Amino acid sequence: MTEQQGGRRRGPVVHVDPIGADLELEPGETIIEGAWRLGYHWPTVCYGQARCTVCHVEVLRGAEHLTPADDEEQDALEHQLPGAHRRDLTRLRLACRARATGDVAVRKNGVRPGQALPASQSVHVVNEPRN
DSSP states (O other), rough: OOOTTTTOOOOOOEEEETEEEEEEEOOTTTTTHHHHTTTOOOOOOOOOSSSSSEEEEEEEEEEEEEEOOHHHHHHHHHTTTTTTGGOGGEEEEEETOOOBSEEEEEEEOEEEEEOOTTTOOOOOOOOOOOO
């Protein structure tokens, strides 16, 4: 969960390979929201709508520290993810939906540093209902 670090509590940390980035998430923040807030480019096409599955990650450690996949995320992984029938979906999550409650390690190619958002700007994915 959270630990004391230099007198302040820290949120869960998502370690992202192969870039080696450590993303400290804010309460209720998804993996992709934390990455964007911290200035990382994260591959996506639908920007948090659980439609494109481009943001998917392979969970390497700490799967028990991720919130359970909702029906929309599970449906996207099963029906939108290329090659889903040949993959172990129990190790895959969408970064636009997964929230961490403890430390987690994931693999996602294409993540790269960018520019962090000013503290006054918050990033929150708005999940629009599917038709």
